Structures are given as structure tokens and as C-alpha cells.
Amino acid sequence: xxxxxxxxVKNQIKNTAPPRGLWCDFPLGRPLGxxxxxxxxxxxxxxxxxxxxxxxxVFKEYDIAIKDEGTEVMACTLPPRHDPEAHPAVDEAxxxxxxxxxxLAKYGNRIGAGRTISSxxxxxxxxxxxxxxxxxxxxxxxxxxxPARVSQDIRGYYETAALALSDHAxxxxxxxxxxxxxxxxxKVVLSARQAMADAGEKQPIWFYMVPGDR
Amino acid sequence: MAxxxxxxxxxxxxVPSFEVAAFTSPVKLSEAKVAIVTSASLHHPDDDGFSxxxxxxxxxxxxxxxxxxxxxxxxFDATGFALDINTVFPIDRLDELAARGxxxxxxxxHLAYAGNQFELSAIRMDSGPAGxxxxxxxxxxIVLLTPV
Numbered sequence: 001x002x003x004x005x006x007x008x009v010k011n012q013i014k015n016t017a018p019p020r021g022l023w024c025d026f027p028l029g030r031p032l033g034x035x036x037x038x039x040x041x042x043x044x045x046x047x048x049x050x051x052x053x054x055x056x057x058v059f060k061e062y063d064i065a066i067k068d069e070g071t072e073v074m075a076c077t078l079p080p081r082h083d084p085e086a087h088p089a090v091d092e093a094x095x096x097x098x099x100x101x102x103x104l105a106k107y108g109n110r111i112g113a114g115r116t117i118s119s120x121x122x123x124x125x126x127x128x129x130x131x132x133x134x135x136x137x138x139x140x141x142x143x144x145x146x147p148a149r150v151s152q153d154i155r156g157y158y159e160t161a162a163l164a165l166s167d168h169a170x171x172x173x174x175x176x177x178x179x180x181x182x183x184x185x186x187k188v189v190l191s192a193r194q195a196m197a198d199a200g201e202k203q204p205i206w207f208y209m210v211p212g213d214r
Numbered sequence: 215m216a217x218x219x220x221x222x223x224x225x226x227x228x229v230p231s232f233e234v235a236a237f238t239s240p241v242k243l244s245e246a247k248v249a250i251v252t253s254a255s256l257h258h259p260d261d262d263g264f265s266x267x268x269x270x271x272x273x274x275x276x277x278x279x280x281x282x283x284x285x286x287x288x289x290f291d292a293t294g295f296a297l298d299i300n301t302v303f304p305i306d307r308l309d310e311l312a313a314r315g316x317x318x319x320x321x322x323x324h325l326a327y328a329g330n331q332f333e334l335s336a337i338r339m340d341s342g343p344a345g346x347x348x349x350x351x352x353x354x355x356i357v358l359l360t361p362v
Contacts, residue, residue: 001350002240005359009221015229018359019237027217029290031360032307035298041307048358049243049317057235070216103296110299111283111292115263149266152288159293169298172291173217180215211288213219 004048006031013059020051020058025065027172033066035169068171074178076165087130089184090123093157100161112160113153116145122157125150126185133191138201147196148208151189155179155210158186180210190214220289230334241318246355248312249321250274251345253329254295254302254362255285264328269336271345274324276305283362287330290362302362321354329361 004020007013008028013021024044026033034040044062051058079095081088100119104112113119121144129151131141138147159175180186189209196206240246255264257272264272264284274281281303283295294301308320325345327337349357 001346001354001357002238003236003357003359006361008361009224011225012227012229015231017232017235019235027291027294028220029292029362030294030301031362032301032304035294035301038300038307038310041300041304042310045304045307045311045358052240052243052356055239057237068217070219107296108280109259109282111296114282115284148288149286152286155288156292160296163293163296170293172294173215175293176291177215208286208288211215211220212223213215 002052004051006044006048010061017057017059020048020054022048022051022060022062024062025067027066027068030066030172033064066172068173070173070177072171072174072177073182074162074166074170074174076162076178076182078183086123087127087184087188089126089130089188092184093122093126093154096158096161099164100157103160103162103164107160107163109160111156113157115153115156116149117153119157122154125154126188129188129192133188133195135195135199137199138192138196138205147192147205151193151209154185154189158183176211180214217291223289230338240355243317243356244315245318247319247321247353248308248317248356248358249349249352249354250303250305250308250324250358250360251349252303252324252326252360252362254283254326254360255328255330256281256303256326257284258282266328267331267333268328269331269333270327270341272326273348274303274326276309276320276322276324279305285328285330285362287362292362295362302360304358304360308358318355321349321352323349323352325349 005018032041128143158179193209311317
């Protein structure tokens with residue numbers, strides 16, 4: 001079998017030196033470049049298959065780059081407070097449930113909750129992280145799983161819900177930035193992560209709760 | 215937070231080196247059966263998800279488009295796949311290429327691995343060759359490898 005490898009990180013694809021490597025300078029998570037743009041994806045595939053013409057190992061750079069400047073944020077209207085007794089993050093998560101369900105109906109559950117916790121447990125998980133942020137050791141706070149995995153499900157829940165609140169395909173990372181910097185739940189996750197780091201918990205337990213550059 | 219910041223974290227990661235590249239010349243593209251192998255930890259909902267450090271592979275069927283992104287790394291954007299599976303797994307695009315006669319056919323079977331690995335020996339020595347053998351038995355001529 002002949003192989004053609006797409007790569008998003010130049011050093012990795014170049015230094016691994018596969019038989020045929022195409023470096024596409026696209027954001028991580030989008031190796032074909034642009035979602036919902038069949039023409040763009042076909043152009044990438046055409047460049048990939050053109051490497052089959054080579055009679056020896058070949059590495060090429062795709063001639064179009066998609067740069068993320070770290071500034072775009074999804075513009076999603078968050079639900080108003082509904083339950084004044086609930087923590088704002090829990091109230092927010094509950095309020096996003098209809099949007100989450102709409103996104104599931106439209107796209108399927110491709111990245112949402114369900115790997116460690118269900119969508120019904122999102123509020124419970126956020127409450128546990130609130131306790132962690134206030135100083136309770138994570139093993140005593142009722143976190144319903146490994147914190148890094150639980151936080152992935154919360155992020156997936158929010159980013160899925162956001163798709164139903166936006167009328168266009170978001171730029172890469174725009175959903176993550178929205179979740180971490182513009183939602184109450186994102187603040188809770190970041191605070192819990194910091195509290196675990198400060199408490200000297202093992203790094204893999206808290207580090208992978210959010211992207212590593214945070 | 216920017217994509218370049220996340221990529222920069224991988225700048226010094228050691229990558230495996232191979233004394234010999236497994237270079238193979240395939241049949242003509244217009245006659246070739248094409249499969250996708252992705253390191254995005256995709257799986258069908260009813261299959262076992264990937265655990266962190268999972269060195270196995272999952273079989274992805276062409277006729278079931280219910281793929282779930284089971285990758286445990288937080289270091290990539292997932293909304294592209296959520297909106298359009300082809301952003302990572304261009305199965306619709308391959309179908310279109312087959313319909314136009316650009317490629318011979320699309321394999322009924324594809325594979326997914328978990329790319330967030332620090333210990334690669336089991337994949338190199340065991341599940342990697344096993345997956346290749348499996349695809350070979352399906353008559354696959356060309357494999358497109360996609361990351362996240």
C-alpha cells in the first residue's frame with residue numbers, strides 16, 4: 001500500500017519523513033483546512049494525491065496557510081440567569097441545554113458530553129470543580145472522573161451548544177476561547193485547575209484540563 | 215491562546231526516525247481503492263472508546279457516518295469536526311472523487327488510532343503492522359493519513 005500523510009506541524013511531518021508528506025499549515029484539529037467547504041477540501045486532497053506522481057520519498061508544503069491569530073471568539077448569546085439559587089456556572093450550563101440538544105439533532109454527538117460524564121451530569125461536574133476551586137482536594141470534591149477527562153466533556157458540551165448559537169462555521173479555537181474566557185463554566189474550570197496546581201496535585205491530573213498553553 | 219502557541223509546545227518533541235521509508239508505488243489512482251487512517255481517535259458510538267494511552271485501533275465503516283471524536287488531548291480545535299466530519303475524515307470527498315472516476319473506489323473500512331502517544335513502540339511493532347495487514351487484506355491500495 002502507498003501512504004500519503006497530511007501533517008499540521010511542520011517539524012513533525014518533515015522529521016518523521018513519511019514516504020509522502022504534505023504539510024498543511026492549518027490549525028490543529030483541521031487537517032483538511034476548512035469545515036463545510038468541499039471545494040477547499042478537494043484542493044487539499046488533490047495536492048495530497050499529486051504526491052503519488054513522485055518516484056521517491058517526497059515532502060511538500062501546501063501553498064495556502066490558515067493562520068489563527070488567537071483573537072477570534074465565537075459570538076454566542078448566553079442565557080440569562082434563571083435560577084438565582086444556583087451557581088452562575090451551573091445556571092449557565094442548564095440554560096445552554098436546549099442549544100446543546102439542537103446541535104446534537106443537527107450534527108450528532110461528535111464531540112459533546114458522554115465520554116466520562118453524560119450531559120445530565122454537566123451541572124454536577126461543574127459544582128464539583130467549584131468546590132475544587134475553593135480548596136477542596138479533587139478526590140474529596142465529588143469530581144465524577146479524572147478531572148482532565150471531565151473538563152473535556154464540559155468543554156465539548158459548551159462547544160457543541162455554541163454551534164447552535166452561531167450562524168456560521170467558527171474559526172478554529174474560537175469556540176475554545178469562548179468557553180474558557182467568556183463563560184462562567186470556563187472560569188470555574190480554569191480556577192479549579194489553578195487550585196489543583198497550587199495544591200501540588202500530580203501535573204497530568206490538572207494540566208490537561210485545558211489546552212497546554214493556558 | 216493561539217494555534218501557534220499550541221504548536222510551539224510540540225516543537226521539541228522527538229519524533230521517530232526510520233532508516234528506510236516504506237515507499238511503495240501504487241496502481242493508477244483511477245484504479246486504486248483508497249482508505250483513510252486517522253490518528254484522531256475516531257470510533258463508532260457503540261465501539262469501545264479510546265482510553266488515554268490506548269495503542270489499539272478502531273475500525274471505521276464507510277456506510278456509518280456516526281463517527282465520534284474520542285481523542286483525549288485538549289490541544290486541538292474540535293469544532294471543525296463537530297460541524298463537518300470531512301475536516302478530519304474526508305469520507306464524503308473520497309466518495310465524490312470515486313463518483314468522478316478520479317480514484318478507483320473508497321474502501322468500506324478505515325482505521326483510527328489515538329495520536330496522543332508518548333510511547334510508540336507498541337504501535338510500531340504491533341497494532342500498526344496489524345492495521346496495515348488488515349487493510350491490505352481488504353484490497354486497499356492507497357492510504358491517506360490524517361491527524362488532528
